[in-house]
Amino acid sequence: MPSPERVAHIAPLAFDGERFWPDGATVLTEGASIVSVSAGQGPAPEGFEVRRHDRGTLLPGLIDTHVHLIADGRDGALGRDVHRSPEEREQVVRASLLAQARAGVTTVRDLGDNRWSVLERVSSPGEPAVVASGPPITTPGGHCAAMGGEAAGAAELAAAVDERAERGAPLVKIVVSGGAMTPGSDLLSLQYSAEDLALVVERAARHGLPVVAHAHSLDAVNLCIDTGVRGIEHCTCLTTNGVQTPPDLANRLRDRGIHIGPTFGRIPGSRPSAQAQEVTQRTGLVPAHRFVQVEKLHRQGVAVISGSDAGIHSAKPHGIVAYAVAELVGAGIATDDAIATATSVSAQACGLGSTKGRLRPGTDADLLVVDGDPRADIAALTRVGTVVVRGTTITGDAGR
Ligand SMILES: [Zn+2]
Known part of the structure; x- marks a missing residue:
């Protein structure tokens, strides 16, 4: 040799x-x-x-802890994906990984593919390492349902967790509140009950898997904290009065060792899509309020990780996690701490603390x-x- x-x-x-x-x-x-x-x-x-x-x-090398490799980084990306053949989808995934690598991203965590296309994919040499959840578990017709992870009721939820374990997923992703990019979805709504979420967390633990949740509303974030979810994506803590940061939130997140991924990062100067502007207006999801919120939580010891939600629209193409880090610096977080959110802290959140x-x-x-x-x-x-x-x-x- x-x-x-x-x-x-x-x-x-x-x-x-x-x-x-x-x-x-x-x-x-x-x-x-x-x-x-x-x-x-x-x-x-x-x-x-x-x-x-x-x-x-x-x-x-940087780690982007929230990407969608099946999404092509143009407006309407997730809507277009459902019409692609497996071969066309594979081309998109390959292009996404190349864009990530060229931007210095050597590991990505994919938090939503379409019917296992990323989780079960065989990677090529020189491609970033991929940690993949498969399709997120969501309610029938709920946020990201088009990815194929619909499940409701105890039996279906348990089966969904078991299937992810059998297919080799290193984590379980579940959509606990509504989301911004699915038409008709309400960010303030709860998709699952406390019993449902507790069942998923307990079932995943049996397989040794952590649960990472998509949660926008404060109710959803509270539910995640109380049921033992390991990571909360977005974590905007929206209420009918916009973005909130309750005084005890940092302690609760920190004491339970929960990583939060605020999904910052966009091409500087890019205009938010009409859909994103509409969501901001309707919900009070104001970026400036979130920068203040995340800086405060970080200052109080909460583990913040940088994942960009890469691919979902034209302001968020693949390879922009460095801009998420820059936004944290702009929010007042020290440069070394901000870069750690896309390196050492991210690695730990992805279960790769000893190798990445x-x-x-x-x-x-x-x-x-x-x-x-x-x-x-x-x-x-x-x-x-x-x-x-x-x-x-x-x-x-x-x-x-
Ligand atoms: Zn996402």
Whole structure:
């Protein structure tokens, strides 16, 4: 067997998943793994091919914890998906993954495919790693029902959880409130009762699976916290008076170790779609209120992760998680903490804490080199030079 490729990546600034290394770092990789990380710019030991990333910052590859690979990143994406053949859908998935990789995203968590098309897909070398839920469990005709995960009543819900376990899903996604992108769906409504959700959480635990919930309304978020859900997506805490942040919310989320994914991230300057504007107007789901909310929850110790809901419309194409991080910085969160939401903290939320999200010996050789210093200008995170996916080098957006 030929010995694996040995490469020394040397950069004047590095971020290890948690903090910056101001004197730079030398990261040694062998094949698909990181074998050594040391401060300073070399020298590299003998036998390693040296790649110097002058002016660059070396980070772990980013993780987007909320994507829909079947969605093509144009307006009406999810509506178009249902008309595609399996072959056409596969083309979309492949293009989505390529766009993610070029933006420095080396792991994605797909929180809604169509009839197992992402969960049961065999990935190709150089593609980001995929953690997939399969179709989210939802009520008949409910939010995201077109993905194929409809279930109601104890027997159907139990069967739905069992099916996900049998098909190898590492988590169960359930839609607890209505959502923005399904016409007629009410964000304030509850799709399931406390009994239903408790059943799903308990059944999933039997299979060793965590439950991640889509929840907009405060009622839905409260239900998720009380029933033992591990992750809450959106978590907008909407009421008839708009976005709310009850005083005890942070404590309750933190004490139960719940990750929240606020699904920030959009192309800067993009206009919200007519549908999104209508939802904002009708519900009071005002982005500025959410930035204040999430900064506060983070300051109070809640684990925030960055997932962008990539693919669902033209302001959210694939490969925008760096913009979600930039929005957190804009909201007042420290740069190192903000980048951790798309690296080490995300990895932990995805059950990949030992292999992803950090520059550390033993983790996968998932690397990102960006042009500039994100501490001075967070937009540097979007200037992608080199991307390495499990030891395979691909070219980033900036090198196209
Ligand atoms: Zn989503």
